[in-house]
Amino acid sequence: MSDPTTSATAVASSLDELCINTIRTLAMDAVQKADSGHPGTPMALAPIAYLLFTRHMHHNPADPTWPNRDRFVLSAGHASMLLYSTLYLSGYDVSLEDLKQFRQWQSKTPGHPEYGHTPGVETTTGPLGQGVANAVGFAMAESHLAAVFNRDGHNIVDHYTYFICSDGDLMEGVSHEASSFAGHYKFGKLIGFYDDNRITIDGSTDLTYTDDAGKRFEAYGWHVLHVEDVNDLDALDSAIEAAKAETERATMIVCRTHIGFGSPNKQDTAKAHGEALGVEEIKLTKRNLGWPSEEAFFVPDEALAHWRKARDRGAALHEGWRRQLIAYAKAHPDLAKEFGRRMQGDLPAGWESAIPTFTKENGNIASRAASGLVLGALVDKVPELIGGSADLTPSNNTQPKAFKEFSPDDRASRYVHYGIREHGMAGIMNGLALHGGIIPYGGTFLIFSDYMRPSQRLAALMHQRVIYVFTHDSIGLGEDGPTHQPIEQLTALRAIPGFTMIRPADASETAEAWRFALKHKTGPVALALTRQKLGFIDREKHGSATGLAKGAYVLADAPNGKPDVVLISSGSEVALILEAHTRLTDQGVSARAVSMPSHELFAAQPAEYREKVLPKGTRRVAIEAAHPMSWYRWVGSEGVILGIDRFGASAPYADIYKGLGLTVDKLVEAATRLARS
Numbered sequence: 268m269s270d271p272t273t274s275a276t277a278v279a280s281s282l283d284e285l286c287i288n289t290i291r292t293l294a295m296d297a298v299q300k301a302d303s304g305h306p307g308t309p310m311a312l313a314p315i316a317y318l319l320f321t322r323h324m325h326h327n328p329a330d331p332t333w334p335n336r337d338r339f340v341l342s343a344g345h346a347s348m349l350l351y352s353t354l355y356l357s358g359y360d361v362s363l364e365d366l367k368q369f370r371q372w373q374s375k376t377p378g379h380p381e382y383g384h385t386p387g388v389e390t391t392t393g394p395l396g397q398g399v400a401n402a403v404g405f406a407m408a409e410s411h412l413a414a415v416f417n418r419d420g421h422n423i424v425d426h427y428t429y430f431i432c433s434d435g436d437l438m439e440g441v442s443h444e445a446s447s448f449a450g451h452y453k454f455g456k457l458i459g460f461y462d463d464n465r466i467t468i469d470g471s472t473d474l475t476y477t478d479d480a481g482k483r484f485e486a487y488g489w490h491v492l493h494v495e496d497v498n499d500l501d502a503l504d505s506a507i508e509a510a511k512a513e514t515e516r517a518t519m520i521v522c523r524t525h526i527g528f529g530s531p532n533k534q535d536t537a538k539a540h541g542e543a544l545g546v547e548e549i550k551l552t553k554r555n556l557g558w559p560s561e562e563a564f565f566v567p568d569e570a571l572a573h574w575r576k577a578r579d580r581g582a583a584l585h586e587g588w589r590r591q592l593i594a595y596a597k598a599h600p601d602l603a604k605e606f607g608r609r610m611q612g613d614l615p616a617g618w619e620s621a622i623p624t625f626t627k628e629n630g631n632i633a634s635r636a637a638s639g640l641v642l643g644a645l646v647d648k649v650p651e652l653i654g655g656s657a658d659l660t661p662s663n664n665t666q667p668k669a670f671k672e673f674s675p676d677d678r679a680s681r682y683v684h685y686g687i688r689e690h691g692m693a694g695i696m697n698g699l700a701l702h703g704g705i706i707p708y709g710g711t712f713l714i715f716s717d718y719m720r721p722s723q724r725l726a727a728l729m730h731q732r733v734i735y736v737f738t739h740d741s742i743g744l745g746e747d748g749p750t751h752q753p754i755e756q757l758t759a760l761r762a763i764p765g766f767t768m769i770r771p772a773d774a775s776e777t778a779e780a781w782r783f784a785l786k787h788k789t790g791p792v793a794l795a796l797t798r799q800k801l802g803f804i805d806r807e808k809h810g811s812a813t814g815l816a817k818g819a820y821v822l823a824d825a826p827n828g829k830p831d832v833v834l835i836s837s838g839s840e841v842a843l844i845l846e847a848h849t850r851l852t853d854q855g856v857s858a859r860a861v862s863m864p865s866h867e868l869f870a871a872q873p874a875e876y877r878e879k880v881l882p883k884g885t886r887r888v889a890i891e892a893a894h895p896m897s898w899y900r901w902v903g904s905e906g907v908i909l910g911i912d913r914f915g916a917s918a919p920y921a922d923i924y925k926g927l928g929l930t931v932d933k934l935v936e937a938a939t940r941l942a943r944s
């Protein structure tokens with residue numbers, strides 16, 4: 268808290284300016300204290316945060332999870348001190364002490380904003396461009412939920428999504444995939460601010476970036492406004508009003524700003540971007556800004572008091588919404604209950620009964636087709652499922668018959684054509700999940716998970732329930748050849764902490780994979796599904812597919828339950844280990860066949876279970892039509908892995924399997940050798 272003797276002199280200029288400069292000085296001081304971080308951009312963008320959080324946004328610092336709050340995304344996450352000082356000043360559960368701990372071990376103020384870590388942070392940002400896509404997801408979620416839940420006179424879902432993006436955000440492709448999508452789908456309540464400061468790390472944007480960003484957004488169908496000087500609060504305020512008044516199109520407000528604003532020697536230079544200004548320069552800057560104190564982290568009382576009005580304002584807005592919700596619940600009790608359930612993230616009662624059981628009558632069926640059948644059975648029961656594909660709908664089997672297309676004219680429908688924008692799709696899905704009320708799933712070929720990984724990593728980091736439907740999961744896709752055949756993707760995805768990769772062996776496991784994915788509230792799940800048909804695994808004879816939830820389970824055992832060798836596999840290659848198991852048993856080799864659809868789920872089991880499935884001391888052979896790297900852990904140093912450490916080939920799939928040595932013969936040979944060694 269400020270020193271009362273100095274605060275008397277604090278009215279050097281208007282109260283607005285004082286409040287804005289409070290962000291600037293806190294940012295300078297926090298970065299200086301940490302000796303690390305980005306002071307210049309918070310200094311430039313302070314007026315935007317100030318106007319949004321004190322005048323425009325409907326938010327309640329006392330309850331950052333209020334469902335109908337306006338969302339704010341700082342896509343330029345490196346400018347985190349802008350957000351932290353704003354959250355502190357407007358009265359969130361972030362203290363001045365927290366700001367002093369900027370970037371320190373276990374502080375509430377990490378280098379980049381982290382969702383779930385700091386109250387008021389809506390999404391994790393830092394990898395440039397992602398926040399823009401998340402914001403599009405938030406706006407899309409709002410538009411969908413409004414269409415589903417609002418009724419005449421009851422707009423219980425009615426909020427804006429604001430975001431700030433920088434040059435870096437707009438140089439990245441993902442922001443443009445998402446913005447093009449937002450333009451097409453006309454998210455009128457999406458309002459962006461482009462920080463046109465013309466500086467990046469390497470220097471002036473003239474070095475590399477001479478786009479007319481405004482025109483790009485106009486071309487996407489956005490409403491584009493210009494504010495020539497971000498410090499002109501009237502102009503900025505009018506632009507925000509105009510943006511809110513535009514209901515048909517998303518708005519981008521291009522704001523001319525000055526990085527390091529107020530710093531006599533560093534303003535408008537890359538020097539203000541990513542390092543502390545220095546003690547002397549901070550002194551000069553504070554003087555230049557007419558700042559009343561040289562004390563670090565000084566907060567004038569009147570500035571804080573003015574900022575903190577956000578609390579009363581927010582409480583009143585929130586209370587108004589609560590009253591609306593009560594009236595809504597009276598008029599539409601079932602809908603209100605459903606809204607509550609969905610925002611809570613709970614699944615509807617009895618949903619699991621819709622999961623189909625697959626029998627011999629279903630015949631040989633590709634897991635992508637089984638997935639389509641499961642989805643088709645689930646969509647009515649689980650209305651929060653919103654699906655789509657990056658233009659591979661017929662291949663991914665992601666559109667159940669009952670799903671109509673989400674469009675500007677039909678926002679209640681649940682099938683989304685994302686276009687060929689995998690990265691945008693993944694970033695948008697993160698926004699949908701973060702918003703609440705929606706479980707997003709999206710499809711493409713497994714190979715193109717490479718185009719989505721930055722957002723997938725963030726989904727995992729943020730513990731979001733996002734489901735990826737990745738079909739064409741191996742060389743088994745055949746003729747499309749090595750450009751389309753995933754090799755290292757399974758291993759790479761398995762390496763993301765908190766990410767669950769599932770590669771089902773048949774239709775029954777596919778059904779179990781969906782069961783798990785929907786139940787798993789705390790992280791993303793990817794399903795790797797085949798293009799080619801898979802044989803029926805008779806579950807009366809073999810282990811039940813419910814074992815999938817444990818990551819691995821015994822499908823076929825040695826006659827005495829004490830195998831000399833264990834065959835392990837996932838997905839389409841499980842058929843090979845089953846056949847090899849039969850042959851080995853016939854030859855008197857004591858073998859066990861284990862289906863391991865998910866390494867992560869198995870790794871999370873207690874040691875006793877893992878040892879039951881893979882007994883200590885047994886020799887092991889793993890086979891997967893993919894890079895072997897992730898299997899070493901499971902086969903041990905004595906084990907053998909039949910995998911692929913080269914690119915695939917264009918040919919009928921059976922020929923590729925044979926050509927690359929992924930055969931029952933090779934399995935039997937390796938297993939026999941190990942069992943007898």
Ligand SMILES: Cc1ncc(C[n+]2csc(CCOP(=O)(O)OP(=O)(O)O)c2C)c(N)n1
Binds near residue numbers: 308394435
């Ligand atoms: C995807 C990604 N690439 C690189 C970086 C490292 N980085 C952080 S900020 C930045 C660029 C800074 O320029 P700008 O976006 O204009 O921000 P400003 O300098 O205005 O703060 C870069 C390259 C990053 N955070 N994310």
